[in-house]
Amino acid sequence: DADVTQTPRNRITKTGKRIMLECSQTKGHDRMYWYRQDPGLGLRLIYYSFDVKDINKGEISDGYSVSRQAQAKFSLSLESAIPNQTALYFCATSDSRGPGEKLFFGSGTQLSVL
Amino acid sequence: SQQGEEDPQALSIQEGENATMNCSYKTSINNLQWYRQNSGRGLVHLILIRSNEREKHSGRLRVTLDTSKKSSSLLITASRAADTASYFCATDGNNAGNMLTFGGGTRLMVKP
Numbered sequence: 001d002a003d004v005t006q007t008p009r010n011r012i013t014k015t016g017k018r019i020m021l022e023c024s025q026t027k028g029h030d031r032m033y034w035y036r037q038d039p040g041l042g043l044r045l046i047y048y049s050f051d052v053k054d055i056n057k058g059e060i061s062d063g064y065s066v067s068r069q070a071q072a073k074f075s076l077s078l079e080s081a082i083p084n085q086t087a088l089y090f091c092a093t094s095d096s097r098g099p100g101e102k103l104f105f106g107s108g109t110q111l112s113v114l
Numbered sequence: 115s116q117q118g119e120e121d122p123q124a125l126s127i128q129e130g131e132n133a134t135m136n137c138s139y140k141t142s143i144n145n146l147q148w149y150r151q152n153s154g155r156g157l158v159h160l161i162l163i164r165s166n167e168r169e170k171h172s173g174r175l176r177v178t179l180d181t182s183k184k185s186s187s188l189l190i191t192a193s194r195a196a197d198t199a200s201y202f203c204a205t206d207g208n209n210a211g212n213m214l215t216f217g218g219g220t221r222l223m224v225k226p
Contacts, residue, residue, distance in 0.1 A: 042216040
């Protein structure tokens with residue numbers, strides 16, 4: 001089983017719809033992240049959480065919200081999806097006790113907003 | 115904004131050849147990491163080099179870091195078709211919480 005699991009793997013939605021992407025991890029890590037990837041732009045940080053009660057905005061948080069329901073679960077919501085939110089979304093985790101911020105990634109969710 | 119910039123953007127080589135990818139960054143860092151991404155999949159951590167290290171090896175991978183030039187290189191020796199992937203550098207400087215910032219990546223194709 002994957003250590004970092006994202007659902008769904010693919011999602012097609014329409015402009016204005018609210019959608020949620022989910023992430024769960026079995027690594028026991030305290031830190032969780034949401035990134036989006038656009039072709040040629042690398043990964044950009046949307047939100048991150050250092051523990052259940054800690055939520056922080058990343059570089060591109062506008063139009064997104066998150067919820068850390070438990071140490072193992074971190075969900076990303078698009079309140080009203082728009083076409084330029086079409087991207088590949090990744091959840092990642094890290095262990096604050098580890099040497100350096102080494103990230104472990106899920107397999108990604110390809111989101112298309114029509 | 116991207117802290118790291120990879121060069122070249124794309125690289126095509128024959129199996130058995132060495133592949134070298136470069137990363138430049140803008141501000142001081144604590145460490146620099148390289149990740150690999152197979153097409154459409156999640157990134158996988160390859161190697162981490164600290165700011166006080168100059169070179170690090172892991173199997174066929176060799177990473178160098180020159181903090182005076184704010185640059186790093188990733189060398190893959192004796193490449194294989196299975197090395198075909200995108201490679202990203204990530205740095206942890208210049209932001210609250212030392213979050214990792216990724217470059218745009220180098221797409222490597224190794225032809226059999």
